[in-house]
Amino acid sequence: MSFYVVADLHIRSSEDRIYRQLLDFISAKTRPGDRFVIGGDLFDLFVGGRRIFIRRFAALFSVLGSAAARGINIHYVEGNHDFLVRSAFRGISGITVHQLFASFEHGNRHFYVAHGDTVDRHAIGYRMLRLFFRCPLMRAFIAFAPEPLVDGLGQYLSARSNGKSSRHNTSELRRKFRNFATDRLMEGHDFVVLGHSHDADEMFFNIAGRAGQYINAGDAGTDGAYLAWQPGEPAIKRLLF
Numbered sequence: 001m002s003f004y005v006v007a008d009l010h011i012r013s014s015e016d017r018i019y020r021q022l023l024d025f026i027s028a029k030t031r032p033g034d035r036f037v038i039g040g041d042l043f044d045l046f047v048g049g050r051r052i053f054i055r056r057f058a059a060l061f062s063v064l065g066s067a068a069a070r071g072i073n074i075h076y077v078e079g080n081h082d083f084l085v086r087s088a089f090r091g092i093s094g095i096t097v098h099q100l101f102a103s104f105e106h107g108n109r110h111f112y113v114a115h116g117d118t119v120d121r122h123a124i125g126y127r128m129l130r131l132f133f134r135c136p137l138m139r140a141f142i143a144f145a146p147e148p149l150v151d152g153l154g155q156y157l158s159a160r161s162n163g164k165s166s167r168h169n170t171s172e173l174r175r176k177f178r179n180f181a182t183d184r185l186m187e188g189h190d191f192v193v194l195g196h197s198h199d200a201d202e203m204f205f206n207i208a209g210r211a212g213q214y215i216n217a218g219d220a221g222t223d224g225a226y227l228a229w230q231p232g233e234p235a236i237k238r239l240l241f
Contacts, residue, residue, distance in 0.1 A: 002031065003106050003236075005113060005227040007039030007195035007217035010081065010162075014057060018224055021241035025226070026063050032071030035106050039195045039217060040079025040115030044162075045154045047133075048142040049087030052151055061092065068094030075102050079115040079196065081158055083134065084142060103189070107231035112189040116196030116216070119180045120173070173197045181214035182207065191236055193217070193227060200225075200238070 011019045030036055046053045054061060068074050074095045078085060086097040096102075101114035117130070132138060142150055178201070181192040185205055192214045200218025205211065215227060215236050229236045 001033040001035070001107055001231055003035045003037075003104075003111065003229040004030070005037045005039050005193050005217065005236075006042065006220065007077075007079070007115065007193075008041045008198060008220045010041055010044040010221040011057070012044045014059060018221060018241070019057075019060070021224060023059055023063050025241055026067050026072075030067055030070075030072045033073075035073040035075070035104065036067065037102065037104075037113050037193075038074075038076045039113050039193060040077050040117070041081045041195060042076075042079070043082045045151070045158045046082040046085060046088070047150065047154055048084045048139075049090070050142070050147050050150060052147040054088055061088075064089075064095060065092045068092060075104075075113075077102050077113055077115055080117045080130065080161065084139065107229075109190040109229075109231075110188055111191045111193065111229075112184045112187075113193045116177065116180075116194035119194065119196070120176050170197070170199055174199055174201050177201065177216065178203055178214060181205075185210060185212035185214070191215070191229065193236065195220075202238070204235070 006022065009018050009022065026036065043057070064074060075098060076085060076089065076095060077098045089095045089097060100118065101112060104111045118127070177194055177197060181194065182205060184192045186207060190212050192212065194214070195217035197216060198219040199216055202215045204213050213235050215238065217227065218225060220226065224241045225238050226241060227236050228239050
């Protein structure tokens with residue numbers, strides 16, 4: 001019963017090499033009873049359940065549907081580039097979509113997975129923008145506006161977001177992410193997985209007698225990395241597709 005997490009792949013099209021690697025991985029590596037978690041920003045743009053995005057990544061929907069039918073436990077934690085996606089998976093049983101985070105018990109260990117875009121509580125501007133993109137008005141726009149308009153506007157905003165993320169203060173964000181992970185470990189989790197910062201950070205904790213691990217997905221879209229844990233192993237490992 002393996003535990004896998006993929007996040008921050010930022011897949012732009014079905015021609016991306018990482019996209020083909022992901023499809024092959026899900027089809028060939030996952031086994032019944034495994035838990036496969038998407039930790040946000042799997043796509044560089046996927047909002048709502050519009051057909052333009054479903055058609056663009058039809059092969060992934062097919063592979064995920066087959067995996068769910070084989071007994072793979074699939075969870076999708078939304079990111080800041082892929083959100084309001086629940087309706088896109090409505091026709092596939094066995095896939096659970098989470099807006100903020102997912103908490104699991106798997107192999108007698110406790111896991112916490114979040115995208116990480118809400119870790120920085122002082123990023124008021126971003127938090128307000130995040131709420132705006134999920135408000136009823138924007139939900140209506142995403143649902144009913146012409147698909148090329150939704151796609152074009154989304155591509156523009158995605159490019160702007162990527163440009164801003166490259167200017168993050170990595171040391172300050174790393175401190176905030178580690179503090180956030182510490183709190184989740186103290187709540188009783190053994191492993192905390194985050195993404196968003198593209199900082200391939202990893203740290204082991206031993207706090208008040210509680211041991212745990214925090215690991216970040218890092219710049220997985222460039223590195224071609226995923227995270228994996230096997231029952232009995234002391235740590236989540238960073239592996240390559």
